[in-house]
Amino acid sequence: MAGKTRMAVHLLQLVYPDRLVVIPDAPDGLAALMNAGEIPDNGIVWLDDLERYLSDASNLRSKWIERLQEAGNVIVATMRETFYESFQLGESLQRTQWATLQLFDLVRLKNESEERSALAAQIPDPRIRQGVITYGLGAYVGGGHLALQRLETGRTTNPVGAALVLAATDWQRSGIGDSIGDSIACALVPQYTDSDNLEPSPDELAAGWTWATAQVVGGDAFALLKRQADGSSRPFDYLLDHVSRSGRPIPALLWEAAAAADAPAGRLNTAGLNAVTAGYEQLAARFFERASEQGDVEAMANFATTLERGDRIPEAKALYERSAEGGSLQGMTGLAVLLEREGNVLQAERLFKKAAEGGIGDAMANLGFLLMGRGEEEEAVDWYRRAAEAGSGFGMTNYGIVLEKAGDIEAAEKLYRAAVQKRRNGAGMYQLAKLLSGRGKDEEALSLLQDATRAGNPAAMMELGTVFEARGEEAAAEKLYRMAADRGDAVGLFVVGRKLLAGQHYAEAERMFVRSAGRGYVMSTFWLGLLMQQTGRRAEAVLQFRSAAAHEAMTDVRTLLYIAQELEQEDALPVLRKAANLGSVFAMQQLGILLDRSEAHVEAQSFHDRATVGEERLRQSAGEGDTEALIELGQISADRRDFDQARRLLQKAADQGSAYALQCLALLPPEPGPL
Known part of the structure; x- marks a missing residue:
């Protein structure tokens, strides 16, 4: 009733007056x-109300548009704004319909x-003039305003009838x-009335249906509910848009009824996506599972x-494999x-x-992550930017990290917060938590860490694990570390590997270290050497130590020593x-000694001087x-065999809370007992 169809018809008559017009039946006529x-x-x-064809992806394919x-x-297609928004890309649950829309x-x-004011100025009737100013000429004259007034009035005069209309709008x-x-609408009536959820009587329901389906609106042009050929009822479009704009949540019982309703796979998948947005993730899983059983690759x-x-x-x-084999780009992303x-x-x-080349934002972001990992920074950042523009929360987060490192904290925070608005975007939550x-x-940051953990972000799991460990909640911390490791987090794999090594589970620990090292975490390379050393594989251990020491990320002086x-x-x-270049005085002294043995006395003296x-x-x-x-002074004293001095220095460091100092003390020779 906003004039979109009329405008399209008028323009086509002007531009293409002699062309044949083909209007396929909805929803599967074009198919x-x-x-x-x-x-x-x-x-x-001509595809009027395009959403009717798009409700099931099998009824309108991109390749058909291209062939036409x-x-x-x-x-030419028409579509209301609310439906257009509903087909846009989500955070991690994408749909092929969006790719089809992009062809238009x-x-x-x-x-x-x-414009409304200019039109209203030409209307003598003050009531109509105000209606045009408030709602626009198309919507008002088309009857939308009258339909809305009838619905609002019916909440008081015929609450059962109004409830039936609201149930129908929420169903759609x-x-x-x-x-x-009818049976579903009647069962849902108590959700929309103020009668303490009491069941309406048969007479009240009959009167409600009569009121809702009466063709008395807009000069008897239409009803609030229109009966369909199969006996079901469809709400007037203007009411649907109005209710959608109001932001009123759909009742939980309607979601339950929808999850149990018979529907084609495309509808089930769409309902699942909407359920995720509404926060009903367990119900969404039911929608997706049922659609998957019908063979829908996007639902898979x-x-x-x-x-x-x-x-x-x-x-x-x-399931990702089945989806990817069926051609789903989202399935390919999840599998990857x-x-x-x-x-x-x-x-x-x-x-x-x-x-990514097919337009999936999360795939763009993940591709950028891989490229960044192997040093192709410029291309990686470009993929991050493109992913953010495509609406990927992961892309927004990674591009935000780039901006944060460049010093643009305000822009980075804006991207993190936008990513958080994408439901269950754990990466954005984690980065925002670090910033806060x-x-x-700390309180807001901890809450975000918990949300990010529930969203499956491994970095947040590790961070939250350290919080629990500091509280002495070892079991909870270990569970979080395991969860992070299961998701391939390099640090999580390393931490779990160390715990397995401590329990002498060598084979499993080695697998963890190898996977972590393969993801670039250098300390896992070092610990892999320690494991090999403990299991008698001396030559292999030396190779791992050399590799760890040569790695540019290895800056831990104690490990190097x-x-x-x-x-x-x-x-x-x-x-x-x-180690000496990192400031270790002990390393300088040892270098001086070794160089003297090699008769490189000049260079040795330079290190002796630096050590002094x-x-x-x-x-x-x-x-x-x-x-x-x-x-470090304690270590130097021990190397000079001044064990008394070493004990005094290390004990003081231990008294200040250093666990490493305690380890060093344990390695010193025991103090001599009394004669």
């Missing part, structure tokens, strides 16, 4: 036409106040169907996502995520690229140089109570 090979030539294909265009046809050039009818809003059956991808979030990873992978976690990076990248924690907003002790002099020298200056600096810091200075 029947295309499957039969009856393709019009140089005509106009190749045959010289002009394809979008023309929006803008109901501007200046859920996505399960355009029209509602969506159901796989719900399984993955419930830690049912093997089941999710199997799991493959990448398993270390199958090449296959994951191939799937990410195919899905840095500002001292340990590695240097385990290597032969020739291999130890570059490791000690690295560094040791004096350490003594000043230790005198001020610096824990790290106390530990």
